[in-house]
Amino acid sequence: MTDAADVPASQDPALEREVERQCAVLLRGVVDCVSADDLRRRLRVALRDGRPLRVKLGFDPTSADLHLGHAVVLRKLRQFQDLGHHAVFIVGGATAMLGDPSGKDKTRPQLSREQVEANARTYLAQATKVVAAHERQLGGRAGELEIRNNADWFLGFGFADFIRLASKMTVARMVERDNFTQRMKDGQPIGIHEFLYPLLQGQDSVEVKADVELGGTDQLFNLLVGRDLQADAGQAPQVCLTTRVLPGLDGVQKMSKSLGNSIGLTFSADEVFGKVMSVPDALMEAYYTLLTDLDDPQWRGLASSDPREAKAALAARLADWLHGAPAGSEARTRFDRLFRDREVPVDVARVVLPRAEVPGGRLWIAELLCRLKFASSRSEARRLVLGGGVKLDGVVVADEKHEVVLERELLVQAGKRRFARVALSD
């Protein structure tokens, strides 16, 4: 390893300009950088010697789905790639089974080997929507993606190795972590295994010889542990960069699938567009800063003069980003028709029910709604009807006992956004 600390500021102005240019890009949306000076030194060496930085980012495959919150830090990794650096993407096959306590007010469930493996697959496919998956020629340098699974080294980790690793951390340091202090105060349980998590993540940095590690702000502690372990192993301690956490649709809590306030990377263009439109206005700054490369004045003016337009532009942009160019504007057209003009969508799904299952062509309305998956139980369907949320051929039907007559095709609407055209088979 090159000892970056020994490299003085270069006398080469072109080199210094490039270092500053890269820093400007890399520090956008960044909260903590430990340390910025160190990052500059490393960039200087990387540029001078043509040795790209090894930039580590790890996710535990605890859920099969990534969302825009993950995309923030994935974009950061992508920015490093675009500047010619080397991305090391860690799939936390081993750590997923342990459960990261970061940013959580309770213990995470531990996953089985099978779950982890299944998640890991869908996972990479999603991550590479954001991160460049292949070698790219940019700035005369290759920004590569290296994928590693930490199960590869932890499965060969012996008992003695494990105890030695555990001895590198003190209880006092673990306990002083914000969320542990909070949990103890709240009388919440903390498993001993949760103390081990940061050590394993830190060990990953040693294994892959990371120059930089990325994470959300709730990851700062874990990232810093990596520095200690690297120093202990005789490596130069990694630079730790934390990105701002993206708030979820509720505008308060961080985006998280389990909180149900997320926009998944696999969501359809219509879903992405719609969800973004429902984000509170106050979040536009965060979303534009963290999810686009646009400069401040480019969207800020629009946001103050026409907030809806600013949001729609962002929504279209994000849909394009995840689904390719025309997807955003197409989604917008459909959205405007449905929500602004209050018209029935053009492409309503057609559902054909077997005539044999509908005696006399008549069907109880609650039963119909269940068949269409517009309600999960008949009781729920009845309530929906009673609440005036159901329209048949555009007319509200509030009678819970209504018998639907299916002579010809019928347009069924539940709430504002669920539509179906129902017909009987011949």
Place this chain on the structure above:
RNA sequence: GGGGAGAUACCCAAGCGGUCAAAGGGGACGGACUGUAAAUCCGUUGCCACUGGCUUCGCAGGUUCGAAUCCUGCUCUCCCCA
């Protein structure tokens, strides 16, 4: 190891022998308003073709005409002491 407290519906949280399918809040859903923003207001929020029935209050038994509420055992958690 000793002592104390607790486990209630998606979440938080009341209930402490019948009037409890279980207060209140949050969330979610539906409606009004609207820019699927914010704010506000209203309704719904276990299942079942339902003026009735069935299953829910950590798990398993028991007492009682009757239990979320009382008793016993078990599981899990928190606190204090060692």
